[in-house]
Amino acid sequence: MFTVARSPQINGRQMVDVNLDETDFELLRRLDREGDIDVEATSEELDVSPSTVYYRLENYREMGILNGTVADLDARKLGLELTAITEIESSYGPEYEEIADELTDLSGVQNVYFMLGEMSFYVISKVKDHDHLQQLVDNIISIDGVENSVTNVVLRSFKDEPRLLVNYDDEDLTELFGSAARGPPTPRRRRPDTPRGGRRCGPARGGGACRGSA
Template structure:
């Protein structure tokens, strides 16, 4: 956890950014009824502290023809070599997320592909990856939630707990 304190203005500003994406700072200032200079200053501090890492447009994968989602669980060799397998898997075309896990399986991989043929090619590349012992792939039939934004996934009570938790930290975002 980054040692910083977020005040109510920080949470309102971060939540507005999370809900709306890359919004004009002047619009955010008007929406939150705070000064433009406050918005600009805090945005710069968020970048310095690594809270905001970059600005990315969210593309609609379905409209781009990548409507099939696959979840692949991979078992690898145990030990330091497993991390090398993860690095190789993350470089495969179509792989969007790779998670190292505890338990029987070593990795969970989320991929978005065009169709069964595309998926078959990806699965073959995974199986052929050095260090992969076995894998299991499931095709998603229906997505109930796919939300890449962070704060919009929490209700106000949880956000207030997060706010209280960060308020106990040592350094302030406005330092």
């Protein structure tokens, strides 16, 4: 059963404890692997009603586990040939968030990380060519509070995997998620008078409220 408990706030953010059962785990693995799922086919394979699948997808969205559906675009085929990793040393203090905001707004920047260590920020960018990279570096060092930067260009990528669960083997997943990761859910019996589809729900991408049995 998908359950959620509110924990105390940390750094102003509400922390959430989420307990997943085997059905939740299988749904999340499929979403992580495929990016989208066929609700009808998935409900057949997991032996649950389509309304159950819709209901849980909506719960994942409401709790922030599942955030949108984004197409996987090939940067190189779009002409963005270079991946740059920039290490930035900056002044510390409350203004670091302002620096982060300016870095985030730069064209071509994909990821901005605030770090513990010698460097303050790591920035990952996709750019067209060296001229485009030089323009980006110039924009970075012109930000008020940036004291120094070092930019490296990726020569070859051996792994660039934005998905989450596919990066863990089954042993680690079992340790992380407990019994939910041990295998497919046990089929649940339905009463003869219970229709398979349950109550009708809108499509998973629609964002509207779904209602059904969990």
